[in-house]
Amino acid sequence: MKKKNKSRLILIIFFLFAVILPLFNLFTYVRRDDIKILIFTDGFSELMFNSLSTTILATFISVSLALFVSGVLRRSQIKFKNMFNVVLTVPMLIPSISHAIGLIILFGHNGIITQFLDLHFNLFGFVGIVMGSILYSFPVAFLLISDALSYEDYTSYEACEILGIPKVKQFLNITLPNIGKPLLAACFAVFTMIFTDYGVPLMIGGKFQTLSAYMYREIIGLLNFSNGAIIGVVLLIPAFIAFIVDLKIEKERHDSTLVRKFVVKENKKRDLLANIILILISVIFLLPIFAFVLLSVVEQFPKNMSLSLRHFKDALQLDIVDYLINSLTIALSTALLGTVVSYLTAYITARSNKTPTVLFLHLLSMFSLAIPGVVLGLSYVLFFNSTFIYNTIFILILVNIVHFFSSPYLMAYNSLSGYGSSFNDLAEVHGISKWRMLVDVFIPNTQLTIFEMFSFFFTNSMITISAVSFLSNVRNQPLALLIPQLDAQSLIEATALVSLLILICNIIFKSGMYFFKQHKLKGENNE
Known part of the structure; x- marks a missing residue:
């Protein structure tokens, strides 16, 4: 003892x-006078709005896309499932800031795709932060949701097939309730990741500042630890709420009894479409990495693209x-x-x-x-x-x-x-x-x-x-x-x-x- x-x-x-x-x-x-100066200003309200707007939109897209991709992967009979599982999590192996740089290489003013397709849009700011945040957070949401789908019991779905209930109703009335808690946990995990990350907004935000990027600049650039501490405390609030909710979810979660593993019936058209979707999404998420490889072996981007x-x-x-x-x-x-x-x-x-x-x-x-x-x-x-x-x-x-x-x-x-x-x-x-x-x-x-x-x-x-x-x-x-x-x-x-x-x-x-x-x-x- x-x-x-x-x-x-x-x-x-x-x-x-x-x-x-x-x-x-x-x-x-945290000094009281600094709280009044920093928090109760239009500048802080703008920082908070920028952080929340980009985080909420990126979280919604990232989790929705992860749910869609997980469903396509789990509910098809395609070959090389393990390969897609690996490819879709590769973006986890580089820093968030690298995703933003990859987007600049691809879609910046002199970007590879921008020049090739003659595109005209401003990557820097709201759009760029949302895109970079999705690239950065998607693998986490995908792993959480894909794992939840793997433990679904087929018994309820089999009954629906016999009764002729449409797939859409099966998804809304069976799938979503079954994975509701893991899905909510994924939402909080992704929200916290994006809200507190400064790599993407620092690199691609431009004049569109977020709380985390502002905190980084205050401390690294100005050595203003008081303002940095205030922003740090603010950043703790949503993360701590997410933590409490996640604990509650974990406490209420009961072990499910897997009576019968999900049976995926043969359907060549569905599997062909699933392959196309997964290949397309995999390429999109690997494009920034392809850009790193290309940029590493050319003389000077974009002026001289000869190998070097x-x-x-x-x-x-x-x-x-x-x-x-x-x-x-x-x-x-x-x-x-x-x-x-x-x-x-x-x-x-x-x-x-x-x-x-x-x-x-x-x-x-x-x-x-x-x-x-x-x-x-x-x-x-x-x-x-x-x-x-x-x-x-x-x-x-x-x-x-x-x-x-x-x-x-x-x-x-x-x-x-x-x-x-x-x-x-x-x-x-x-x-x-x-x-x-x-x-x-x-x-x-x-x-x-x-x-x-x-x-x-x-x-x-x-x-x-x-x-x-x-x-x-x-x-x-x-x-x-x-x-x-x-x-x-x-x-x-x-x-x-x-x-x-x-x-x-x-x-x-x-x-x-x-x-x-x-x-x-x-x-x-x-x-």
Whole structure:
């Protein structure tokens, strides 16, 4: 009992110093006079309106499109379903700011598609932010909704087929109610992502400013921490509401009993149309990445489009290898430490009696879902600026662990909760310690979940710019932060090359993890 209590106490202290105190300290920097000057002005109302209007529209389009694509993929018999699943999530492997740059390359005043089709429209501002936000958030909505559709029971649909009820009514009366809570959770997740992201509006917003981009400029450009803290608190409000609603949804969600897996009947015309739709949407979402590849190997866009490797040589002179090493060091360290801490936390909360301490620890573990990265980064600047870890690579690792903690924690928590209480009873009867159960039983049987946790921490640490942008310096700066710096110098080919390099690193890592998991699965099947 003493060891268990000690472990819980250590984790609570960790969350206290890594989450609670930095956020509480952020509130102390908010000055009452600055609130009156900033909040009660027409400028702030405009910022809020801009943020809400772009976020609401982008969320609606992103979630609706994800629902449509998930339905097309799940309700057809097309070949290469796994390939489409992978392709549609590739945009998750690059920073949000890269999507905005890709749109500029394609649809800017001298963009590839703009010139080719002789288009005349202003990308910068409202339209560009909405487009970039959709590219950035769609994969998350797609994964959540597609997963929900995979657990639908076919029994109700079979009855509707017999009764001759039209497909539209089946969708409205069965599908939507069945996936209502996951769909709502996807809406809140996407809304929070877009509302708090500053990468897209910073790069493509022009004079159309949002709250998150304004906060970035106030802190990085003007070092105005008071205004930054006020905006940070404002950004916390919708994220915290989303967090509370998501907790309520999770609490009310009941495990569905899958009586019969969904049966998709043969229909060649439907499958042909599904293939066309999925190929078209996949191409649209991969276009910014194609643009990165093209821009990386041409002499000078758009004046001289002849093939050249000059940018790769220039990148070496920019010490890009050093930044890449920083990113890989931060990502691997975050993945290793984050996986260990989140798994151990999940083990305690999932395999222990639901005491007030355990429930409090579970709530703390979920809380990072409600903290935008840009707010977390600012709170770390204000809280840790006089400590020994400030200006070191360790603070970047810590902020990434906290920023991405909740999702891997939930992966482990759900996996470990799946084992009945009989395991605990058997361990007590035979005098087996909790530690031995962890090492000999649970870790071997949840290896695939651990791999997914490690992968989540790594890929997100490679692409993030929000939490680390206020904390890095020349010596420890990750590669992703080069993108806004190079773009500010109008080195668009270099920004494309950096985005491409991050994508390649994440694809190599994800491919390695995939083959490693396949090897493990084959080994288990042979046994």
